[in-house]
Each structure stands twice: as C-alpha cells, then as structure tokens.
Amino acid sequence: xxxxxxxxxxxxxxxxxxxxxxxxxxxxxxxxxxxxxxxxxxxxxxxxxxxxxxxxxxxxxxxxxxxxxxxxxxxxxxxxxxxxxxxxxxxxxxxxxxxxxxxxxxxxxxxxxxxxxxxxxxxxxxxxxxxxxxxxxxxxxxxxxxxxxxxxxxxxxxxxxxxxxxxxxxxxxxxxxxxxxxxxxxxxxxxxxxxxxxxxxxxxxxxxxxxxxxxxxxxxxxx
Ligand SMILES: O=C1O[C@H](COP(=O)(O)O)[C@@H](O)[C@H](O)[C@H]1O
Numbered sequence: 001x002x003x004x005x006x007x008x009x010x011x012x013x014x015x016x017x018x019x020x021x022x023x024x025x026x027x028x029x030x031x032x033x034x035x036x037x038x039x040x041x042x043x044x045x046x047x048x049x050x051x052x053x054x055x056x057x058x059x060x061x062x063x064x065x066x067x068x069x070x071x072x073x074x075x076x077x078x079x080x081x082x083x084x085x086x087x088x089x090x091x092x093x094x095x096x097x098x099x100x101x102x103x104x105x106x107x108x109x110x111x112x113x114x115x116x117x118x119x120x121x122x123x124x125x126x127x128x129x130x131x132x133x134x135x136x137x138x139x140x141x142x143x144x145x146x147x148x149x150x151x152x153x154x155x156x157x158x159x160x161x162x163x164x165x166x167x168x169x170x171x172x173x174x175x176x177x178x179x180x181x182x183x184x185x186x187x188x189x190x191x192x193x194x195x196x197x198x199x200x201x202x203x204x205x206x207x208x209x210x211x212x213x214x215x216x217x218x219x220x221x222x223x
Pocket of ligand 1: 038039040041042043044066067068069079129130131132133137138139
C-alpha cells in the first residue's frame with residue numbers, strides 16, 4: 001500500500017492540492033483536456049479551498065464527483081453543493097462541471113443521460129477518493145443493493161446505489177472507472193479511519209469496498 005502520513009491536516013490538505021494541481025498540469029501538457037474527480041462529504045473542503053486558487057488552464061478541465069446523494073442541489077447533504085461552494089469558484093470557476101445529479105425523483109430516471117455526460121471525461125486524469133469508517137468509498141457501501149455489479153470489471157460507468165448505511169439513494173461511479181484513473185488518491189483523517197483502512201487490506205471488496213482500489217491508490221492520512 002502506498003501510504004503517506006502527514007504531520008497535520010493543514011499540511012496534508014495543502015500538499016494534496018499541490019499534488020493534484022501538478023498532475024492536472026501534466027495531463028494538460030500532454031492532452032487537450034484533463035478531468036478531476038473528487039469526493040463529497042466532510043473531508044475534502046480544505047483541499048478545494050486551496051485548489052480553487054491555483055493557476056491552471058481550468059477552462060480545459062472537467063470536474064465531477066465520485067458519487068452523489070440523491071437530494072436537490074441546495075440540500076445541505078448535496079455533494080454538488082459543496083463542489084459549487086468550495087471548488088468551482090475563483091480561478092477554478094472556469095472549469096467545466098460534469099453533473100452527477102438531475103432533478104428527477106429517482107437516480108434511475110437520469111442514469112443514462114448522466115453517464116453519457118461523463119463518458120467524454122474518461123479515463124479520469126486525477127481521481128481523489130474519500131473513505132467512510134465503514135470502509136465505503138464513493139457510494140460503494142458494504143451491503144449496498146448493487147455493489148456486486150459496481151465492483152465487476154464490466155460494470156457500467158454509473159450506478160444507482162441504496163445501502164443500509166446511507167440515508168438517501170445514491171449514484172456512484174463504478175470501481176472500474178475509479179481504478180482506471182491515471183492518478184488515484186485516497187484522503188483520510190483520524191485514528192478510526194486508519195484502523196478501518198488497515199482492516200480493509202485483509203478483506204474482500206464485497207465486505208470492504210475501498211479494498212477494490214487500494215492496489216492502485218496513493219493513500220494520504222493524518223490524525
Ligand atoms: O457519503 C460520502 O462519504 C464519503 C466519506 O465522507 P466523509 O464525510 O467521511 O469524508 C465521501 O467520500 C463520499 O463522496 C460521500 O458521498
């Protein structure tokens with residue numbers, strides 16, 4: 001496992017923003033466009049705060065989420081809301097936002113259209129993932145209804161997901177799309193998640209979905 005430990009959160013978030021900016025810059029040097037895929041939840045906000053100020057050809061960058069909670073964009077649990085408030089501002093406002101949400105009642109109704117919108121951004125140039133203490137990453141939750149399909153090598157780009165640990169329906173990129181990223185990172189904080197990560201290393205992805213990407217990812221951790 002490629003594990004990087006940092007002295008504190010501030011340092012980790014700034015370092016990670018620099019790493020991501022460097023990798024995006026490299027992708028833009030070798031191609032017309034680059035794509036950046038990021039998590040929602042409580043962890044990545046400070047990375048977004050640093051990243052949105054970086055000088056980059058943001059108008060050639062597609063930005064999308066790993067996963068979304070099926071709630072309106074102005075809902076406090078919306079990952080899109082976090083993205084709009086903290087990443088797609090300042091210099092990064094020039095990036096192209098690729099949605100993982102549409103205002104239909106269920107994710108199933110929008111799945112096809114959203115997947116078609118994502119396809120041109122693949123393979124992802126840079127993918128940053130989070131992880132929950134239950135070892136979920138993106139919305140690949142242990143016990144989720146379509147987990148097996150989402151972990152399979154021929155999974156679709158995008159799947160709806162319902163799980164006992166998730167209060168609302170979800171939509172998530174599949175494991176193969178995440179694993180195919182040119183640069184793959186996982187950011188985690190705190191002792192509980194570090195313990196969960198260690199545990200995941202000896203479990204199967206059906207029990208610890210984050211295990212499906214560990215061999216490809218650089219892990220970034222701090223207390
Ligand atoms: O629900 C989610 O959880 C994970 C982890 O979130 P955190 O609050 O523990 O950092 C996140 O990576 C994912 O994108 C989000 O939808």
